[in-house]
Amino acid sequence: MIRVTNLCKVYRTGAHQVTALADVNINVGPGEFVAIMGPSGSGKSTLLNLLGCLDIPTAGSYHLDGMEISGAGNAALAKIRNQKIGFVFQTFNLLPRISAVRNVELPMIYAGVAPRERARRAEEALARVGLAERMHHKPSELSGGQVQRVAIARALVNNPAIILADEPTGNLDTRSGEEIMAIFQELNRSGATIVIVTHERDIALHTSRILQFRDGRLLDDEPVADPLRALVNEAPGLAEQAGPASNSAAEAGPAGSSVEQSRLAGSITAEAGPAGSRAEQAGSSGNSAAEAEPAGDNAAGRGVAR
Amino acid sequence: MNLLESIRVALEGIMVSKLRSFLTTLGIVIGIAAVIAVVAIGQGGRAVLMSELEKIGTNIFAIYINWRSDKPVTGREFNLNDVAVIKDSIPDITHLSPSSQTMGDVRGTKDKKYSQITGVSSDYSYIRKINMKEGRFFTDEDDAGKRRVAVLDEDLAVQMFGRSQALGNKITLENTPFLVVGIIAKGDSALGFSENPSVYIPIQAWQVMFGEHIGMIEGSASAREKVDEAMGQAVKLLERRHHDPGKYAGQSMEQEMQTANRITGVMTIVIGTIAGISLFVGGIGVMNIMLVSVTERTREIGIRMALGARRRDILVQFLIEAVVLCLLGGLIGTALGIGGAYLIARIAKWPPLVSWWTALLAFVFSAAIGVVFGILPANKAARLNPIEALRRE
Structure with a gap:
């Protein structure tokens, strides 16, 4: 999904040259859930900006979803951000004066989706993060955790290739942070590829792989042997919505302890993922994954994972 | 993003601060109202004058002794x-x-x-x-x-x-x-x-x-x-x-009417110039507030860019916001101008002559002001770097 080769980013400020990233090589497969960690100034934000196509590298190449990005122009980058990437920010970055559902519609406006279809998909995405009843509230009328869930819905709504989250729990209390991580885990189990930047090890341990950065270099690339499971009780909408697809992930990767196994789990999920999303796009009500798998054993799945 | 969507977004932006939007567009309102009212009153007055002259007769003349000759x-x-x-x-x-x-x-x-x-x-x-x-x-x-x-x-x-x-x-x-x-x-x-x-x-x-x-x-x-x-x-x-x-001189009603026409023509130019200046000042007011608005909404611009807005989308959004603002001003101004013209016509007992082309001109003119004075702020918005824009508080 992501293939970064010898990526460099050098900032010039007057006579100074600051090397923010030096020779970074990363591969992230489809369906992986990766955390980028490092102290401030380690280059993790720079990397996220590059991965998010908000910035262009000084040298090296970046393949996203089979496309070479590093040579793309402004308009092309905007299209890639729109179609391939879902952003979740530490400070939420919703537009304050419009309702949750309008916020979720934003990426689809730039994708040229027709208004009716847009509203339907936005409502669907909000339902997926458990905010169906609050979709006409403005951000100021929602709690921090709810606002971040709206942001996640917005990130999902164009069916992006990856979701990039920059300190998504940084401005939230522990419980809301847990909710957000639960949503990410559910999304990941249903096939989404997710990269989050965090400096909290507790948060990083919810993912399946941690990339450690220091001084612009990738120091360490370690799989998480036994990812922490976030409690999902607080987000009642999730179980029904994301449930069916999550089964396959849960069954494919039971208690995966080796890197190979977790990677394997990722790829299997990825295979299930596109099918699911295609079904969504076609607008079929019952998605194929749900019919193929016996529904209603979320609890069992969670049990196995623990 | 299509035009309708842009207009909707622009209206949302304008409605957030109604008072400020209104004050911003006040210069345009007054300018357009003045133009419409004065033109209507002038046209009414001219029509009355002309009909009077026609009543007297447009084909009459007088020949008198040329007082300018010293004979x-x-x-x-x-x-x-x-x-x-x-x-x-x-x-x-x-x-x-x-x-x-x-x-x-x-x-x-x-x-x-x-x-x-x-x-x-x-x-x-x-x-x-x-x-x-x-x-x-x-x-x-x-x-x-x-x-x-x-x-x-x-x-x-x-x-x-x-x-x-x-x-x-x-x-x-x-x-x-x-x-x-x-x-x-x-x-x-x-x-x-x-x-x-x-x-x-x-x-x-x-x-x-x-x-x-x-x-x-x-x-x-x-x-x-x-x-x-x-x-x-x-x-x-x-x-x-x-x-x-050189002893005799003639004066015809035709000449009188041409003089009257010349005078109304000069008045139209004078009024037009004043109105143009007031609209120019109004346009600068719009540009000023749009620049402030771009600065205030830098983060919004960053968010939109991150979500896939191209520079062109941002440019169009702010340009349309300026145009919609000016058009609203023009609309209010036209209404006020027509009201004023009717009021004065009533007092002066003239027929109020609000011609459709004056209203159309006001409409086109206010849109043009929006484009001319909106392009600078819109361009400023479109040139923002998304990373820096997102970092802004």
């Missing part, structure tokens, strides 16, 4: 033969009358007054389109016979004799009695165009009483387009007959 006035500049010859030799002149005026004692049964006494020929009633209230105007026979007959302006008749009492009575002009044969109906001039009330008597009778000299010649041409040429020919003919070039 001595002899009192023999015009004679009755001149009038006859001019009328016979210039076919485009349909009516021609000598005209002499003096002031004298006028006495009726009820009152007496020092009033104007005018000697003219029967053609005068056609030239001035005189409407008789009672009786008749005097005829060529009255003139040729030097008969002592008089026609009075209505006001004078009422003053001298009382209502409907004048006809058939004798009016005494400088101790000479004249028979009143007609009363001239008062004109319904909205502008109050009316000359001093006068007694009209046949020119030859006038000459018997006050002397041979004729003050000027009045005439009418067959058509408005012919009047200046016919008048010129008449002036030349007079000069030839009296061997006195």
